[in-house]
Amino acid sequence: MPELRVEALTHTYSAGTPFEKTAVENITLSIPAGQMLALLGHTGSGKSTFIQHLNALLQPTSGKVYYDGKDVNADKYARRDVKGKVGLVFQYPEYQLFEETVFKDIAFGPKNQGLSEREIDERVREAARFVGVEEELFERSPLELSGGQKRRVAIAGVIAMRPGVLILDEPTAGLDPAGCRQILDNIRAYREETGSTVILVSHNMDDAARMADRLIVFDHGRLAMDGTPEEVFARPEELIAIGLNVPQAAALAMALRERGVALEGSIFTHEQLRAAVLRAKEAGAC
Ligand SMILES: Nc1ncnc2c1ncn2[C@@H]1O[C@H](COP(=O)(O)OP(=O)(O)O)[C@@H](O)[C@H]1O
Ligand SMILES: [Mg+2]
Incomplete structure (x- = not known):
């Protein structure tokens, strides 16, 4: 199974000029096939720079990226x-819709892959279904769609290439709560159905807590934390120190514990908080 491997990756912008900036510094990690990973970090921590190396859009200043051992x-x-194998959905991808119809926009990637008309048609329908874009919209101009629909068409354009790895840079940025939920549900369903690796770049801890098997936290271009949500959210003080917040449920659990409520286990989702409070209540701890 293809895995992504990054070895000692460093990226410096404008090297040798007064604007020199090392955005990513000495990152080494492996991402096994099928993992659902959230990449977290404050603005400017190097997330977007890093992911653009995973499909060779940016070249490392030093270090290597391997996909499937190559x-x-x-x-x-x-x-x-x-x-074609590592699909990257940029932040605000809807600004890159440029074809005259929704169908053509989603078909752009598969067409470049040299597929037949029939295969292209199949890919477009499949990708549109994954993101909940109805076929009635196929002949419309992308410009006529709502913000959330545009975003989903742009994501479909990448999914239509059937990448083994799907990377989404802040896919919910600027959407209302219902739009956010829909996109995240679509991504989860896509991953469950296809078994693809998914890398979700986010600064929303609640989304990461709900979605990912593994969390990676960047701080000033360096790898600060790497673990399961349980492991990472068990270190809330560190997250807060690097300017991130903790999921709402984790913050509430911290506040309750500070007030002497004995809550057991790791808590970062609302379901876990509810269960822990009920257990504490039964045990007479609050
Ligand atoms: N094209 C560029 N030229 C110069 N500096 C850049 C460029 N893109 C990003 N940077 C700088 O690199 C750092 C990391 O940026 P970025 O990778 O966009 O972080 P993030 O996605 O976590 O917000 C920031 O300091 C940013 O200003
Ligand atoms: Mg970014």
Whole structure:
């Protein structure tokens, strides 16, 4: 099974100029196939720079990226190849919709992959279904759609390439709560059905807590934390120290514990908090 491996990755922008900035510094990690990973960090911590290396859109200043054991920057063919296998949905991807119809926009990637008309048609329908874009919209201009619909069309355009790894940079940014929930549910269903690796870049801890098997936290371009949600949210003080918040449920559990309520177990979702409070109540602890 293909895995992504990053070795000692460093990226410096504008090296040798007064604007030199090391955005990502000495990151080493492996992402096994099928993992659902959330990449967290405050603004400017290097998240977007990092993920653009995973499909060879940016080249490392030093270090290597391997997909399926192959150096993604080995040559121009390797670089092109990885772009179809590791799909990247940029932040605010709807600004990159440019075709005259929704269908053509979703079809753009598969068309570039040289697929037949029939295969393209199948890919477009499948991708649209994953993100909840109805076929009635296929002949409409993307410009006529709502913000949430545009975003889903843009995501479908990447899914239509059937990438083994799907990376989404802040996919819920700027959407209302219902729009956010819908996108996250779509992503979860997509991952469950296809078994793809999914990397979700976010600064929303509640989304990460609900969605991911593994959390990676960046701080000033460095890897600050890497573990399961249980492990990472068991260190709330560290998260707060690097300018992140903790999930609402974890913050409430911390506040209750400070007031002497004996809550057991790791708590970062509302369900866990509810269960722990009920257990504490039964035990007569509050
Ligand atoms: N194209 C660029 N040229 C110069 N500096 C950049 C560029 N893109 C990002 N940076 C800088 O690199 C750092 C990391 O940015 P970025 O990867 O966008 O972080 P994040 O996605 O976590 O907000 C920031 O200090 C940012 O200003
Ligand atoms: Mg970013």
